[in-house]
Amino acid sequence: MILEGFGVGPMDANCYIIGCEEKRAAAVVDPGAEGKRILARLEELKLKCKYIILTHGHVDHIGALNEVREATGAEVLIHNNDAAMLTNPAHNLSLFMGSPIKCKQADRFLEDGEQLKVGHVNLQIFHTPGHTPGGICIQAGNSLITGDTLFAGSVGRSDFPGGNHNVMIESIKTKLLQYPDETKVYPGHGPASTIGLEKKHNPFL
Numbered sequence: 001m002i003l004e005g006f007g008v009g010p011m012d013a014n015c016y017i018i019g020c021e022e023k024r025a026a027a028v029v030d031p032g033a034e035g036k037r038i039l040a041r042l043e044e045l046k047l048k049c050k051y052i053i054l055t056h057g058h059v060d061h062i063g064a065l066n067e068v069r070e071a072t073g074a075e076v077l078i079h080n081n082d083a084a085m086l087t088n089p090a091h092n093l094s095l096f097m098g099s100p101i102k103c104k105q106a107d108r109f110l111e112d113g114e115q116l117k118v119g120h121v122n123l124q125i126f127h128t129p130g131h132t133p134g135g136i137c138i139q140a141g142n143s144l145i146t147g148d149t150l151f152a153g154s155v156g157r158s159d160f161p162g163g164n165h166n167v168m169i170e171s172i173k174t175k176l177l178q179y180p181d182e183t184k185v186y187p188g189h190g191p192a193s194t195i196g197l198e199k200k201h202n203p204f205l
Contacts (some may be wrong), residue, residue: 001121001141002026002045005186009033011060014188018140019047020119027051027118028068029138030035030188032060034066042072049074050118054145055188056132057085058160059094065103066154077116079127080109082134093160110136126175130168131156137176143184144195150176150185152193154203172205 002019013032019025026047029204031038042049052064057078062085069076078086087090089100104141124139131148135156140147148156150172158165176185181196198205 002047003140003143003186004041004045004057005192006041007039007059008037012189013053013060014186014190015064016145016186017041017045017047017119018118018123018135018138018145020121023035023119024048025121027053027123027157028072029053030055030061030147031064031068033063035064038064038068042121051053051116051190052076053116053123053136053138054082054086054106054150055137055145056135057082057092057153058132058148059092059097059101061147061164061188062086062092062103064102066101069104075107076104077108077110077136078106079111080137082123082130083109084130085132085134089128091204095134110152128175129170130158130164130166130171132160133162133182135168135171139179141188142180143181144176144179144187145186146176149203150198151189152185152191152197153185154190156188165178167203177205 089095094101
């Protein structure tokens, strides 16, 4: 399995590429900005993007969605509870940042517990509301991509519309902390961590 992440855009949101080394299929998670860089990396890795998976619908995670979608023809997936963020600049917060972003609707909606296949790589989707109503996390092997739900030493903000701190903590404790301590955590911003480190050191948990 290929799992590579890099920060994009002014808010340094982490975009992830998950790929199957044998089938050369890939998923791009959260193309927040710098679409040309994302597309160039897919080409360098010789991967064909099958899915664009959005952990949630905020502007810093969808800013390059239109560009990557058009270039790859990939299927765009988001949880139904965040679907309106793609088409409404007020909901995705871009309206308040001076550069409104409006995307087409997702191709289909993700459900809690759903499994996706990218070549021989299995991805499992977990609905983890709290940062947004439709936030999700993704398991890939012994790794979790946690969007803006769980960070190294912190948790996501809950002061945006639709956010709920108590719901987010419940999501983390019931869906994420059940994984083994060695499970790697790849968040939507900042450095990677592990479930064990977050159990031990995260002051919010």
